[in-house]
Amino acid sequence: MEPEKSLNKEAQALSAGQACSGHSGEPFLELHWEGRRFKNIQFPVSAAKELGVVESAIKALAREMWIKRYRKQRVPKGFSSKFNLFLDRLSQGCVNTVLVAGPTTGSQTELFVDDSYAVFDEAAEVFLKILAGEADESEVVDFKALDEALTFGKTLEPEDEVKLYRPGCRGLNSVVFTRSKRADVREKYGAKDEEQTLQISGWVASLDAKGELILSTYDGQSVKIFEDPASEGWNQYKKWLAPDRLSRPIRMEGNFLASPSGKISKSGSIDFVEESYPDDWYRRMAVVMNFADGWIDGQNGEAVSVQAKRIVDAILSYFYDEEILEGNRPGIYPLLRGGIQLEWDFDGVDWSIEVDNVGNVELSAFGDGIDLDGEVPAAQTYQETTAKVIKTLESMTAKAGSKSDE
Known part of the structure; x- marks a missing residue:
């Protein structure tokens, strides 16, 4: 059977309902965006670049898949121009960008029977598999389009999340993508430095x-x-x-x-x-770091480790940048067993973060009707530990706020 006729047969099968819709005004791909930047159905211009990456990556993957499958040196004339994505609408709730395929210009080639785009449907599924990290490395590593697909998500910020969803599709039809997921996927498939x-x-x-x-x-x-x-x-x-x-x-x-x-x-x-933070915090940290072993009475009191200092530096930097303390300045004290304590009062609640010399962190909040605590074991890096501390603190702050409202 001739390759083109084989693909035509496959396209007709797809149009009969054996694969995805999305080529006649129906959604081809939906992207659900969540994060601070997308509140009130606002869609940042920087994030709009990602829609172009989606179209370009699917086209490039489809081209290579067609050439490989049908052992041709090139695709039929007008191949790429027969598939275009259009932003159809923004939906309520989180920002939901709905993409539809077509319409296209020019004459219909024999490749595209009944407006069915079999190879582009398959390319879209491969694209989702790559983003999910589920594509077989041996199958995609030789794709020149792989690097292009792996550029998706470059504009995502740490708190952003995008869910890619293909309505009515079999197989893998949805992927949740974040900045950290992007880093993992790019590392798995050996993406170039960017x-x-x-x-x-x-x-x-x-x-x-x-x-x-x-x-x-x-x-x-x-x-x-x-x-x-x-x-x-x-x-x-x-x-x-x-x-x-x-x-x-x-x-x-x-x-x-x-x-x-x-x-x-x-x-x-x-x-x-x-x-990273004000002079008064730095001066107080310098005092604490100058305490030597036995600072209490010559025998008791361990000196603070550099490990503990790094974590506290990072926490204070985050406090100062995000204004978590809303103008309050924490007290900075050495711990008897070695380490540093941050302590402050907010809205009648006493807050404390203790970082020991190994890097383990304990958090607590105590006030009228409020008694909360949390623990964060030392991670491999200061950055990881700090991120977990801030996440735990935000959760505790939310709980304290809800109890205060009762």
């Missing part, structure tokens, strides 16, 4: 007269940056350079070349560098 705009938190580990600066990050990386030694910025870096126990936490934002796992391989332009 330029990203990142905000990095850490401290100045070293600098030399040639203008090379090493920034150590909270997730254990060393990022190399170059700065003019005669610049004002260089003098600022020198001011921040200090031993680990007294290092000043800073953050910077700029363009970096990063691997799928988040490892930074090259730094580009730096947009800004700033101190």
Whole structure:
């Protein structure tokens, strides 16, 4: 049987209801967007770029699948132009972008009988499998379109979530995609490093007269940056350079070349560098970090570990940035057993976060009718531990708020 006729037969089977709809005004693919940016049915322009990636990736996958299956050197004339996605509507609730296929221009080729697009349906399913991390690596690794498919989700922010859904389809018809999921999938399929705009938190580990600066990050990386030694910025870096126990936490934002796992391989332009939290917090941290073993009476009281300091630095940076404390400043105290305690009062509730020298964290909230606690075991990196602490704190804050309203 001729390849084109074989595909025509397959297309007719699909149009008879054996696969997806979506080529006659029905939804071909729906993307449900959730996150702060999508409240009130607002759709960020940056996120709209992802819709173009979807169309381009499905077209590219379909082209390679057709050539491979029918052992041709090229696809039929007008192949790509016969499949186009259109934003049909935004639905209520979370932002729900509904894409439909067609209409198309030009004459109908023999490949597309009854407006059925068999290979594009299959390509859409492969695309979803790639995003889910369920595509067989041996089947997709040779696709040139793989890298294009793996660019999807680049504009997602940490709290964003998008569910891709194909109504009425058999097999895999939905995938929930997040920024962390994207990193896992890109790493699994060996995606290339890509330029990203990142905000990095850490401290100045070293600098030399040639203008090379090493920034150590909270997730254990060393990022190399170059700065003019005669610049004002260089003098600022020198001011921040200090031993680990007294290092000043800073953050910077700029363009970096990063691997799928988040490892930074090259730094580009730096947009800004700033101190992570106010002077009064830093001065108090310096006092606490200067306490040596036996600081109570010569025998009792352990010195605070650098591990505990890193986690507390990261927590304080998050507090300052997100204004979680709503203007309140936490007390910063050394723990007798080694570690640091953050303590503050808000709306009649006493809050406490204790970080021990190993990196384990205990949280508590006590007030009128409120008695909450939480635990976060030490993770592999300061960043992971901090993220879990903040998530636990947000959950406890919500519970405390609901009890106060009763």
